[in-house]
Amino acid sequence: MPESIKVFAPATVANVSCGYDVLGFAVAHPGDEVIVHKKAAKGITIRKITGDEGRLSLDPAKNTVSFSILKFLEHYRLDTGFEITLHKKMPLGSGLGSSAASSVAGLFAVNELLGSPFSKMELLPFAMEGERLACGTAHADNVAPALFGGFVLIRSYDPLDVIKINTPSKLFCTIIHPQIEVETKDARSILPRQVLLKDAIVQWGNVAGLVAGLMSDNYELIGRSMRDVIVEPRRAMLIPGFEKAKQAALDAGALGGGISGSGPSVFTLSKDEHTAKEAGKAMLKVFKQLNIAGEIYVSGINKAGPQVVG
Amino acid sequence: MPESIKVFAPATVANVSCGYDVLGFAVAHPGDEVIVHKKAAKGITIRKITGDEGRLSLDPAKNTVSFSILKFLEHYRLDTGFEITLHKKMPLGSGLGSSAASSVAGLFAVNELLGSPFSKMELLPFAMEGERLACGTAHADNVAPALFGGFVLIRSYDPLDVIKINTPSKLFCTIIHPQIEVETKDARSILPRQVLLKDAIVQWGNVAGLVAGLMSDNYELIGRSMRDVIVEPRRAMLIPGFEKAKQAALDAGALGGGISGSGPSVFTLSKDEHTAKEAGKAMLKVFKQLNIAGEIYVSGINKAGPQVVG
Numbered sequence: 001m002p003e004s005i006k007v008f009a010p011a012t013v014a015n016v017s018c019g020y021d022v023l024g025f026a027v028a029h030p031g032d033e034v035i036v037h038k039k040a041a042k043g044i045t046i047r048k049i050t051g052d053e054g055r056l057s058l059d060p061a062k063n064t065v066s067f068s069i070l071k072f073l074e075h076y077r078l079d080t081g082f083e084i085t086l087h088k089k090m091p092l093g094s095g096l097g098s099s100a101a102s103s104v105a106g107l108f109a110v111n112e113l114l115g116s117p118f119s120k121m122e123l124l125p126f127a128m129e130g131e132r133l134a135c136g137t138a139h140a141d142n143v144a145p146a147l148f149g150g151f152v153l154i155r156s157y158d159p160l161d162v163i164k165i166n167t168p169s170k171l172f173c174t175i176i177h178p179q180i181e182v183e184t185k186d187a188r189s190i191l192p193r194q195v196l197l198k199d200a201i202v203q204w205g206n207v208a209g210l211v212a213g214l215m216s217d218n219y220e221l222i223g224r225s226m227r228d229v230i231v232e233p234r235r236a237m238l239i240p241g242f243e244k245a246k247q248a249a250l251d252a253g254a255l256g257g258g259i260s261g262s263g264p265s266v267f268t269l270s271k272d273e274h275t276a277k278e279a280g281k282a283m284l285k286v287f288k289q290l291n292i293a294g295e296i297y298v299s300g301i302n303k304a305g306p307q308v309v310g
Numbered sequence: 311m312p313e314s315i316k317v318f319a320p321a322t323v324a325n326v327s328c329g330y331d332v333l334g335f336a337v338a339h340p341g342d343e344v345i346v347h348k349k350a351a352k353g354i355t356i357r358k359i360t361g362d363e364g365r366l367s368l369d370p371a372k373n374t375v376s377f378s379i380l381k382f383l384e385h386y387r388l389d390t391g392f393e394i395t396l397h398k399k400m401p402l403g404s405g406l407g408s409s410a411a412s413s414v415a416g417l418f419a420v421n422e423l424l425g426s427p428f429s430k431m432e433l434l435p436f437a438m439e440g441e442r443l444a445c446g447t448a449h450a451d452n453v454a455p456a457l458f459g460g461f462v463l464i465r466s467y468d469p470l471d472v473i474k475i476n477t478p479s480k481l482f483c484t485i486i487h488p489q490i491e492v493e494t495k496d497a498r499s500i501l502p503r504q505v506l507l508k509d510a511i512v513q514w515g516n517v518a519g520l521v522a523g524l525m526s527d528n529y530e531l532i533g534r535s536m537r538d539v540i541v542e543p544r545r546a547m548l549i550p551g552f553e554k555a556k557q558a559a560l561d562a563g564a565l566g567g568g569i570s571g572s573g574p575s576v577f578t579l580s581k582d583e584h585t586a587k588e589a590g591k592a593m594l595k596v597f598k599q600l601n602i603a604g605e606i607y608v609s610g611i612n613k614a615g616p617q618v619v620g
Contacts, residue, residue: 022515155519156512161534163522197503197540200510202466204517205332209465211518212473215525224471230507 006310009105012097014141018206026302030090051088068130095261097142103130149305172276187262226256248282316620319415322407324451328516338609340400361398378440405571407452413440459615482586497572536566558592
């Protein structure tokens with residue numbers, strides 16, 4: 001077994017359009033890299049973090065990259081020690097599952113260094129603990145796609161029921177991260193406690209269509225089904241230019257899109273790389289007109305989850 | 311082209327558990343039979359109806375079997391005349407799509423007699439007109455599965471978007487029609503205008519799981535996903551013994567179940583015929599204890615829609 005390992009784990013889009021709280025997917029890039037060394041002494045230490053502009057804690061109990069590992073080692077009563085270097089290669093607080101990528105990268109690396117005794121399904125609850133640290137809730141809609149790759153449905157939390165959904169081969173994702181801040185708690189508080197039954201029915205019809213479209217490689221059905229009548233109309237107001245940017249991407253040929261996680265990033269899906277790039281340009285233009293800078297990521301869907309890269 | 315034809319169209323289960331208003335399927339039996347003759351004179355006449363205990367009208371404008379044909383002939387300005395004999399071979403007002411079966415059987419027969427110029431998708435809106443006559447709304451969740459067979463998702467009405475969903479090969483359906491009356495308008499009025507967002511999320515997670523289960527022949531996932539937290543808990547009170555009967559069927563090995571349409575029929579799905587029969591016996595026993603007689607139907611899923619039988 002190696003003494004050290006370098007692992008990449010991907011950014012993820014949660015709250016995929018109509019699939020609010022239940023559907024997420026992983027992108028090929030960006031993502032985080034961790035380098036984990038076994039060490040002689042017990043316990044976890046974080047040696048270094050780059051790319052976070054000093055925003056993340058080096059205290060292992062306060063950083064998702066290490067907290068999920070601590071929970072994991074504690075649960076299985078393992079006393080191996082590890083030293084972690086974390087390279088954040090994606091923006092924090094952007095709605096792209098930054099904490100999930102770190103948490104999954106760390107856990108996966110440690111499991112590899114131990115000889116892979118645990119399955120991804122067994123690692124998942126500990127990655128979710130990382131989310132509990134990062135945002136107060138042990139939600140799975142970023143960590144599950146980051147861990148399993150592709151599209152993942154979180155059907156239920158009690159009991160936890162996580163289902164991989166087929167990813168059509170030609171699907172490309174465009175993400176724009178506009179340089180504005182959306183607080184997750186604002187994104188939560190803007191949602192009503194109750195919704196109209198008739199809207200809920202439209203939503204679950206679309207969720208059913210989206211899953212059917214993904215599972216049958218039916219790009220047009222995916223596009224038609226990516227309509228969120230409940231969450232997006234309310235959260236859109238937190239992202240200036242959202243509606244216009246999304247429409248511009250659709251006009252450029254994107255199948256559909258929405259807010260990534262709780263924003264501010266916006267994602268669209270397209271059925272080829274060229275269209276995905278055009279969608280990105282179109283969205284960038286809209287935000288520029290509002291004097292909002294934005295970073296664009298165009299990539300395929302990550303189908304493998306975390307990968308050993310060194 | 312033949313001068314007369316005999317067509318069978320199947321009963322259907324709409325509001326499939328969590329898929330309220332969007333998901334339906336067709337069963338192999340029971341169903342309706344129509345015999346349609348071309349006639350020299352223009353217009354439609356209903357020659358005879360059997361099996362309806364005199365409850366259905368012989369006036370072509372007041373019976374779904376002929377009303378959908380009238381709308382169809384009117385739309386395409388066709389002046390061929392037809393004479394219809396309708397054999398109702400399923401109970402009326404039972405929540406099994408009786409009007410849809412008649413409407414689809416009639417339309418399909420006429421299209422066949424005309425040399426099949428129209429596709430099923432083109433026939434669908436006229437079958438929906440039959441539903442408008444029968445219950446005031448041109449809903450598609452019975453006529454679409456009756457016409458296409460198998461499981462059908464009605465993703466949207468405007469524009470109409472109807473998607474065939476894969477049917478796992480071993481799926482069997484048990485239906486019990488208890489001898490009680492549930493008025494569709496009561497079943498409607500018992501539903502709230504608003505629902506909790508958290509319940510709606512559970513529901514669309516389950517709808518996604520159900521579609522994923524159907525499309526991947528994953529019987530356990532189908533079973534786990536058949537949980538309706540919104541409509542069933544409210545409508546259950548209209549059907550004495552519902553909860554107990556459903557639980558008895560699950561205990562007998564059924565994957566899941568629910569209210570068929572707006573009731574009073576109750577359906578369950580099982581992964582083999584033997585289990586489906588046992589589920590039926592178990593439900594019958596529960597209703598018997600309440601002094602409610604019930605008729606049991608066990609069959610596979612109808613995958614073809616209407617069939618020419620003579």
